[in-house]
Amino acid sequence: MKNFQNIRIAVDAIVFGYKNNSLYVLLIEQQFGSADKYWALPGGLVKQDESLSDAVIRELHEETNVQLTFMEQLYTFGDDIYRDSRNRVISVAYYALVDASNLEIKADTDAERVQWCKIDTIPILAFDHNLILEKAISRLKAKLTYEPIGFDLLPEEFLFSDLENLYCTILEKEIDRRNFRKKILSYGFLEETDNFSPIKTGRPAKLFRFNKLKYNELIKKGFHFEIKFA
Amino acid sequence: MKNFQNIRIAVDAIVFGYKNNSLYVLLIEQQFGSADKYWALPGGLVKQDESLSDAVIRELHEETNVQLTFMEQLYTFGDDIYRDSRNRVISVAYYALVDASNLEIKADTDAERVQWCKIDTIPILAFDHNLILEKAISRLKAKLTYEPIGFDLLPEEFLFSDLENLYCTILEKEIDRRNFRKKILSYGFLEETDNFSPIKTGRPAKLFRFNKLKYNELIKKGFHFEIKFA
DNA sequence: TTAGTTTGCGTTAATTATACGCAAATGTAG
DNA sequence: CTACATTTGCGTATAATTAACGCAAACTAA
Numbered sequence: 001m002k003n004f005q006n007i008r009i010a011v012d013a014i015v016f017g018y019k020n021n022s023l024y025v026l027l028i029e030q031q032f033g034s035a036d037k038y039w040a041l042p043g044g045l046v047k048q049d050e051s052l053s054d055a056v057i058r059e060l061h062e063e064t065n066v067q068l069t070f071m072e073q074l075y076t077f078g079d080d081i082y083r084d085s086r087n088r089v090i091s092v093a094y095y096a097l098v099d100a101s102n103l104e105i106k107a108d109t110d111a112e113r114v115q116w117c118k119i120d121t122i123p124i125l126a127f128d129h130n131l132i133l134e135k136a137i138s139r140l141k142a143k144l145t146y147e148p149i150g151f152d153l154l155p156e157e158f159l160f161s162d163l164e165n166l167y168c169t170i171l172e173k174e175i176d177r178r179n180f181r182k183k184i185l186s187y188g189f190l191e192e193t194d195n196f197s198p199i200k201t202g203r204p205a206k207l208f209r210f211n212k213l214k215y216n217e218l219i220k221k222g223f224h225f226e227i228k229f230a
Numbered sequence: 231m232k233n234f235q236n237i238r239i240a241v242d243a244i245v246f247g248y249k250n251n252s253l254y255v256l257l258i259e260q261q262f263g264s265a266d267k268y269w270a271l272p273g274g275l276v277k278q279d280e281s282l283s284d285a286v287i288r289e290l291h292e293e294t295n296v297q298l299t300f301m302e303q304l305y306t307f308g309d310d311i312y313r314d315s316r317n318r319v320i321s322v323a324y325y326a327l328v329d330a331s332n333l334e335i336k337a338d339t340d341a342e343r344v345q346w347c348k349i350d351t352i353p354i355l356a357f358d359h360n361l362i363l364e365k366a367i368s369r370l371k372a373k374l375t376y377e378p379i380g381f382d383l384l385p386e387e388f389l390f391s392d393l394e395n396l397y398c399t400i401l402e403k404e405i406d407r408r409n410f411r412k413k414i415l416s417y418g419f420l421e422e423t424d425n426f427s428p429i430k431t432g433r434p435a436k437l438f439r440f441n442k443l444k445y446n447e448l449i450k451k452g453f454h455f456e457i458k459f460a
Numbered sequence: 461t462t463a464g465t466t467t468g469c470g471t472t473a474a475t476t477a478t479a480c481g482c483a484a485a486t487g488t489a490g
Numbered sequence: 491c492t493a494c495a496t497t498t499g500c501g502t503a504t505a506a507t508t509a510a511c512g513c514a515a516a517c518t519a520a
Contacts, residue, residue, distance in 0.1 A: 009237050052308040076306040076322050078282040092306050202466025203516040432497025433485040
């Protein structure tokens, strides 16, 4: 075997969003070769003088118009050496959580269509993107229980019932509404706003806000976030 | 900027071992260019037709004579585009835990020397290997608390005091010996052997063994390992 | 007014964690 | 042979946390 290395390096972006009590992921439709159209995760080749994290943020922006400042690295996929049939390509996957209600997406260069796709109706995707997405979902599920990332999926101000619903939906678990509320409130990083939900059914509900500063202070004191389920 | 990509892809191996009540990592000494010698993590370029995980296991074997069957992916380092001064190189880091008392290491191709290095006396390493190692250590610490990986660092049969010591040392925390024992035993995946420790001081201690099968059964039933510290 | 709905606060029992006490089983020093 | 140092292994009391549930308050719609 000759020693020459001809491997391309790509990045892929998994962007999770939450709306209508469901978890979504951002997909693009791409044309491959002459005929085939495939849904895929946003992503593409890293440029020569570009860091990996810059690359994934650039590709996401180019293909979906979504402008993020940070994505977290998920995993690097390079064990299947034929994952791309054209060349050997290794892909570093990144993920992010966004408030989907507050985001303008539009197809741009490279992508023909961009869409939020519900997590339980994902089609067959290009390359090994189904595998990548699965890994991202299990990471999301795990992280949800030990870091307060659920708030990233919600608007600035949200209802307790939204938060509760988010947890139940994503983790596919039942949960006691009252104990959940008690526990989260006991942490002390949520603050009540003076605003009420516009929904006109049942008792009016206060809107809450996640206080990141307070959370960071707690962390410094050794606090450890955790949500457990039966 | 031209579209041509000339990025090499490498793998690096972090192998943790435990002996003499201390945590160690496997390092090699390499010659760079004409004069400089540097300690570094084992690793090297991925071959064209080789999966990432095969590559890291091969490199580790070539450089240290340590033959593993599995390593877990840690992180991919590619944000500092000058991390290797010669070319742009992206490195996928993998780590593993081994029973150091049971391992023959020897310098081989590429490496001049191989050595277990105590984690609190790590020298300045080549490239960004200090950064990589730091990340590996924090991953190890985190994982130790929610997966029963401590046993991988011990011999097949071990003393409870060894296990206790391992946790205290790596996590740098105090722990109540009796509560720790009670908790671990309550999980039911440790089995007593008929053997006793050869140490001739104090009351003779039973040797224990980690029953992976039993652990896997528990996992299937929804069990979740956890060791918390004050 | 009444029924339906969701919020927000509370109480109690069960479980788990924490902080210890102490005897058993050895080797060793005198 | 005895007293002592040392480490193991088991136990118990108390505090803290979690889980299970009750119910009134505050609104809308009819």
